[in-house]
Amino acid sequence: MVIDGPGRKSRPADSHRYTGAMPRYEPLCWYENALYYDIVFDADTAREASFLQAAHRRYGRTRGRRMLEPACGSGRLVAVMARRGYSVTGFDISASMLDFARDRLRRRGLKGRLVEGRMENFEFRQKFDIAHCLVSTFKYLPDEDSARSHLRCVARALKPGGIYVLGLHLTDYRRRSCERERWVGKRRGTEVVCNIQGWPPDRRRRRERVRARLVVKRRGTERRFETHWQFRTYSLRQLRTLLRSVPELEQIETYDFNCDIRNPLPFDGAQNDNVLILRRRGIR
Numbered sequence: 001m002v003i004d005g006p007g008r009k010s011r012p013a014d015s016h017r018y019t020g021a022m023p024r025y026e027p028l029c030w031y032e033n034a035l036y037y038d039i040v041f042d043a044d045t046a047r048e049a050s051f052l053q054a055a056h057r058r059y060g061r062t063r064g065r066r067m068l069e070p071a072c073g074s075g076r077l078v079a080v081m082a083r084r085g086y087s088v089t090g091f092d093i094s095a096s097m098l099d100f101a102r103d104r105l106r107r108r109g110l111k112g113r114l115v116e117g118r119m120e121n122f123e124f125r126q127k128f129d130i131a132h133c134l135v136s137t138f139k140y141l142p143d144e145d146s147a148r149s150h151l152r153c154v155a156r157a158l159k160p161g162g163i164y165v166l167g168l169h170l171t172d173y174r175r176r177s178c179e180r181e182r183w184v185g186k187r188r189g190t191e192v193v194c195n196i197q198g199w200p201p202d203r204r205r206r207r208e209r210v211r212a213r214l215v216v217k218r219r220g221t222e223r224r225f226e227t228h229w230q231f232r233t234y235s236l237r238q239l240r241t242l243l244r245s246v247p248e249l250e251q252i253e254t255y256d257f258n259c260d261i262r263n264p265l266p267f268d269g270a271q272n273d274n275v276l277i278l279r280r281r282g283i284r
Helices: 034-059 076-083 095-108 144-157 236-244
Strands: 066-070 087-092 113-116 128-133 158-169 179-187 190-198 207-218 221-232 249-255 273-280
Touching: 034 076, 034 095, 034 128, 034 158, 034 179, 034 190, 034 207, 034 249, 034 273, 066 076, 066 144, 076 087, 076 095, 087 095, 095 113, 128 144, 144 158, 144 236, 144 249, 144 273, 236 273
Parallel strands: 066 087, 066 128, 087 113, 128 158
Antiparallel strands: 158 273, 179 190, 190 207, 207 221, 249 273
């Protein structure tokens, strides 16, 4: 599974071929256009926020409500968690995403700290009760060293007994076909149709190639954009090996991208989409 969206399942690409004229897509890094990205992902925000609250109550061993979001993107969860009473800090590598997130907080009269930062190298003076990164952004970290560095940074940022809620898809190296997912989002006259395709993974290089194509309709106009990127791949064994290399964090429970706190699942690779509950060691 290579597609990032809680509760959404990938499907194999259709076997038939399109025989008409192929539409043209403008190159666009969709992470630099926060509005389109936000419209696509925002449908899951309330459910994810409720899951984070429930996970904090069930698995956290601290009493505070300080929350950290690495790769906070457009700030959709920053805003809703601030509204729910959390003291939220978020960081992202994209200045345009942060501008969008700051404007969202301002318009809603909410407070939150938003700064530029990289997932593999960050540090804050304050300590947090909960951190989260839900939609496979972790897989942008290109190698084992950067992934391990990220987890260690999170561990240092958490209070003993604090939790990290980490979502990512595992990789089925047996897969030989492409997978596709189609999402549609609408907001105030703008419709975004998002088609994401993932190619079969390269086991030797531990890479999977992904493409997002957006069709944006607004006021009778239509524009088409596409973005390409690569994810790092993880089998169950590879992910377990990585987690063992960061003993400061203890993996205590697993869910899938449905984010149903009532339905924990075995961490056995039976499902590709995994939401891990990692707890900072130090409090029993």
